[in-house]
Amino acid sequence: MALRNIIGAIAILIFALWYGDLATVLPKRDMGDGSPGPQFFPYLITIMMLFFSGILLIQGLRGIRGISGIADLLPKDKEYNLMKPIGGILLIGLYFGMLKLFGFLWCTPFFFAGLMWINGERRPKIVLGLSIVVPLFLYFLFRDIFLLPLPQGSLLG
Amino acid sequence: MNVDMIQGFFMALAPTSIMATLFGAFMGLICGMMPGMTTSAGIIILFPLTFILDPTTAVALLLGVFAGGMTGGSFSAILINIPGSPSASATLVDGHPLTQKGEAGRALGISIISGLTGGIFSFLCLLLIAPQLTKVALQFRSADLFGLVFFGMSVVSAFAAKSIVKGLLSVALGLVVITVGMDPVVGTARYSFDNTNMLAGIHFIPALIGLFAIPEIVKVLGEGEVRKSAKKFGRVLPSWKDIKTIRLPVSIGSVIGTFIGILPGAGGPIAVFIAYDYAKKASKNSKEFGKGCIEGVAAPESANSSIAGGALVPMMTLGIPGDPITAILIGALIVHGMTPGPLLFVEQGPFAYSVLFSYFVAICSTATVAFLGLRIIVKLLSIPRSVLLPLIIALCVLGTYALRNSFFDIYVMLFFGLLAIFAKWLDMPVVPLLLALVLGPQLEEHLRVALTSSRGDISILYTSPWCLFFLCLSVISFAWPFFLEWWARAKAKRQPQA
Numbered sequence: 001m002a003l004r005n006i007i008g009a010i011a012i013l014i015f016a017l018w019y020g021d022l023a024t025v026l027p028k029r030d031m032g033d034g035s036p037g038p039q040f041f042p043y044l045i046t047i048m049m050l051f052f053s054g055i056l057l058i059q060g061l062r063g064i065r066g067i068s069g070i071a072d073l074l075p076k077d078k079e080y081n082l083m084k085p086i087g088g089i090l091l092i093g094l095y096f097g098m099l100k101l102f103g104f105l106w107c108t109p110f111f112f113a114g115l116m117w118i119n120g121e122r123r124p125k126i127v128l129g130l131s132i133v134v135p136l137f138l139y140f141l142f143r144d145i146f147l148l149p150l151p152q153g154s155l156l157g
Numbered sequence: 158m159n160v161d162m163i164q165g166f167f168m169a170l171a172p173t174s175i176m177a178t179l180f181g182a183f184m185g186l187i188c189g190m191m192p193g194m195t196t197s198a199g200i201i202i203l204f205p206l207t208f209i210l211d212p213t214t215a216v217a218l219l220l221g222v223f224a225g226g227m228t229g230g231s232f233s234a235i236l237i238n239i240p241g242s243p244s245a246s247a248t249l250v251d252g253h254p255l256t257q258k259g260e261a262g263r264a265l266g267i268s269i270i271s272g273l274t275g276g277i278f279s280f281l282c283l284l285l286i287a288p289q290l291t292k293v294a295l296q297f298r299s300a301d302l303f304g305l306v307f308f309g310m311s312v313v314s315a316f317a318a319k320s321i322v323k324g325l326l327s328v329a330l331g332l333v334v335i336t337v338g339m340d341p342v343v344g345t346a347r348y349s350f351d352n353t354n355m356l357a358g359i360h361f362i363p364a365l366i367g368l369f370a371i372p373e374i375v376k377v378l379g380e381g382e383v384r385k386s387a388k389k390f391g392r393v394l395p396s397w398k399d400i401k402t403i404r405l406p407v408s409i410g411s412v413i414g415t416f417i418g419i420l421p422g423a424g425g426p427i428a429v430f431i432a433y434d435y436a437k438k439a440s441k442n443s444k445e446f447g448k449g450c451i452e453g454v455a456a457p458e459s460a461n462s463s464i465a466g467g468a469l470v471p472m473m474t475l476g477i478p479g480d481p482i483t484a485i486l487i488g489a490l491i492v493h494g495m496t497p498g499p500l501l502f503v504e505q506g507p508f509a510y511s512v513l514f515s516y517f518v519a520i521c522s523t524a525t526v527a528f529l530g531l532r533i534i535v536k537l538l539s540i541p542r543s544v545l546l547p548l549i550i551a552l553c554v555l556g557t558y559a560l561r562n563s564f565f566d567i568y569v570m571l572f573f574g575l576l577a578i579f580a581k582w583l584d585m586p587v588v589p590l591l592l593a594l595v596l597g598p599q600l601e602e603h604l605r606v607a608l609t610s611s612r613g614d615i616s617i618l619y620t621s622p623w624c625l626f627f628l629c630l631s632v633i634s635f636a637w638p639f640f641l642e643w644w645a646r647a648k649a650k651r652q653p654q655a
Contacts, residue, residue: 001584008583012326019333022348029343034613038340038347041601045336049329055322073582075379085375089578092371092550096571099554100564112547119378121543130544138551146209148559151567 003072005060012053020046087118103153108135161502165510169518174217177210178515181221182522186534188222189229189242191545196226196242198373200485201366202549205556212493213508217515219489223482224519227461228272228527229534235264235454236535244461247429251446251453258449262391263399267451268458269527270395271407275459276520278411279418279466283473283513286419287502290474294499299610300617303603304627306596309477311631313589321639323585330576331593332600334359341602342609354565361488361594363557363566364573368587369481370553371574374546376581393531403455406436410459417460418467418479432460462520469516472497473509476599481588484595492560 023042075082095111112131121127142148168174181203188199199222207215230242235252248268255264297305313324337348338358349355395403410432417428436456437446446453468479476498478484487497495505502509527534557566577587607624611617619625 004583008579008585012330019348026347027345029345035609036605036613038343038345040605040608041332042336042347045329045332048332049326052322052326052329056326059322081379084378088375088378088546089575092374092574093571095550096554096567099567104551104554104558108551111550115547115550116543119543119546121541131547134544134548135551138555142205142555142559146206148205148208148555149562150555151558151564 001072002060002063003067005056005063007073009053009057009060012049013057016046016049016053019049084118088115091115091118099151099153101153102156104151105135105139106153106156108138159506161506162510164507165512166514168213168507168511169217169514171213173210173214174511174515175518175522177214177218178221178518178522179526181218181223182225182519182526183221183530183534185222185225185227186229186232186523186527186530187225187537189226189245190232190534191229191537191540194545194549195369195373196223196230197369197481197485198549199226200482200489201370202552202556204362204489205552205559207489207493208559212490212495213511213515215493216486216490216512217518219486220512220515220519221522223465223486224276224462224516224523225526226482227465228269228458228523231268231272231458231461232265232527232535235268236261244429244464245457247433247457248454248461250433250457251448251450254447254449255451255454259391260449262393263395263451264454265527265531266393266395267399267403267454269393269524270400271403271410271455271458272462273520273524274407275411275414275461275463276466276523277517278459279415279463280513280517280520282415282419283466283469283516286470287474287513290470291499291502294475295503297499297623298607298621299603300607300621301623301627303600303607303618304621304624304631305475305477306600306603308627308631308634309471309475309596310589310592310600311634312479313586313592319584319586321635323583324589327580327585327587327589328593331590332597334364334594335597335601341598342605354563359569360560360566362492362560363570364594365485365488365591366553366557367570367573367575368577368591370549371571372577372581372587374549375574375578377542377546393528399451403451405439406432406452406456407459409435409439410456410461411463414460414463415467418464419470420467420479428460428464429457432456466516466520469513473501473512474499478592478595481591484588484591487595 019042023039023046026039026042027037028039029037091111091114095107098107109131112135113127116127116131139150143150184203185196185199188194188202189196200219203218203222207218210218226242227244230240230245231248231252234240234245234249235256238249238253238256240246240249252264252268255261294305310328313328335358337355339345339356340347346356410429413432413435414428417431433446433453433456436452437443440446440450440452442450442452464480465482468483471477471479472483472487476487476496478487490497495501495508553570554567557570558564560566576590580587580590607617608615617624618628
């Protein structure tokens with residue numbers, strides 16, 4: 001955990017410095033009588049982040065002798081299949097990106113099939129059937145019964 | 158009884174509200190029961206459906222999911238030895254041995270009856286305490302409200318048991334998010350980068366969907382498929398002898414669950430284990446506990462159910478979430494134009510009381526649905542995850558998009574999903590971040606209004622008695638887990654010497 005703490009603390013420290021720097025350029029707009037302006041709260045948050053990420057960094061550095069390399073960054077459970085979650089995240093990211101271009105109706109069947117396949121479902125009839133039927137059902141359920149707006153694509157509806 | 162209470166009663170008993178509660182209870186039982194799903198996830202998934210409903214019906218549906226989820230979590234604990242929610246952990250100690258003895262139906266029946274009794278007790282407490290607490294809360298000024306919200310946020314220590322530093326960093330990241338958009342006091346744009354979406358601020362519903370749904374799916378993907386078949390469980394309705402046996406443990410569980418539920422952040426798992434422990438000490442059959450004893454199911458189950466009613470007290474009267482589920486419920490109420498807190502009872506009295514009565518309907522609906530549909534619900538345990546996971550993501554997309562018809566919110570959801578994965582990797586709790594998202598805007602607004610009224614004089618925070626009282630409570634709340642840890646260590650040191 002020490003290596004993770006060091007990396008996490010450095011990431012938050014850098015972010016805090018950037019966030020605090022942006023706070024300095026916010027318009028002042030206080031009443032000139034000591035009452036706090038728009039910068040007040042961001043400054044408090046910056047101090048909080050710098051202080052606690054500093055402590056986390058110290059905690060990480062104190063445990064530096066126990067670091068056993070890159071293995072510290074991986075899940076402790078050796079049976080945990082890391083490739084599936086990575087594939088899943090990439091697929092979810094791709095799906096969200098494509099929604100704007102192709103809309104819910106055209107993107108979701110491919111996403112369904114992809115995630116089912118990643119999760120270990122290999123029967124073609126099941127994958128094909130469910131990845132068409134379920135998104136279609138959701139599409140008509142939300143559009144025609146619940147009357148809710150659905151993501152429409154700029155290239156395909 | 159005042160007029161608002163009577164109106165609220167009839168609003169909660171409207172046919173549409175009852176239908177919504179029954180549906181919510183059914184879905185809650187399923188979500189609570191399925192390993193890999195949680196009650197929070199169930200509420201998030203069903204949330205978009207509430208957009209087409211009026212606020213009373215919408216809240217009735219979500220309360221149904223809440224009450225159903227609490228009971229559903231115990232079903233999986235009893236049947237497959239996996240608690241569906243952390244507060245169902247104590248139920249499996251005696252619940253699963255009963256299943257192994259071939260008495261799963263008896264255990265499930267006791268669980269439902271105990272949950273119903275605990276829920277009704279906590280509802281009565283809610284109905285008695287909430288209006289009185291509201292009267293006190295209406296006297297609060299901005300400094301007192303700041304103290305109150307600060308106290309609400311102090312519960313992070315309960316969710317950051319492993320590292321308070323990480324818990325507070327999680328709060329800080331949540332507070333960063335709430336500073337994006339318009340300043341709440343003077344209306345200046347902050348951190349919007351000239352983007353119109355950012356100027357409107359980050360809506361916390363996509364954020365919390367991302368925080369809770371995406372990491373859960375990623376976790377389940379790595380674990381692979383788990384198929385669990387439904388078991389045969391025989392008679393479900395408890396016998397008169399069983400009901401007489403569980404009277405004392407149910408009473409103990411109901412009182413403990415309600416009291417601990419009222420304390421923000423005290424948490425369900427604490428209540429159920431305390432209830433289990435007290436029931437064991439008070440029982441004549443204490444040696445049977447852990448081997449499949451119905452009293453060992455009844456006490457934690459009544460506590461588990463009554464926690465929900467207890468948690469609704471600070472939520473409805475003070476606008477403070479006691480746990481992640483009530484934080485999500487506050488978000489849902491705000492989306493429907495109702496902000497929980499003392500003013501809700503003044504400005505929207507009938508609605509506020511309808512929420513309290515809907516909780517009662519939700520408890521009764523859960524028991525009804527659980528008894529009538531038990532065999533169907535249990536069969537759903539065998540739905541493969543390969544179908545469930547893409548379905549959850551698709552529902553999250555639909556729910557997020559329907560909020561403001563914006564793709565920006567979908568990207569926000571993804572961003573928060575990745576942030577939650579990073580937090581999990583760092584062993585940083587995300588519940589404090591959620592609390593900061595819900596309470597942060599009020600914290601900033603009340604603090605700045607208080608300091609503006611005192612012209613920047615910070616003494617207003619300790620000269621106001623209520624504010625000082627809440628700040629002292631916050632210190633105790635922060636320090637309490639450390640004190641307990643110190644106490645346990647000191648006790649452990651003393652024991653070997655003895």
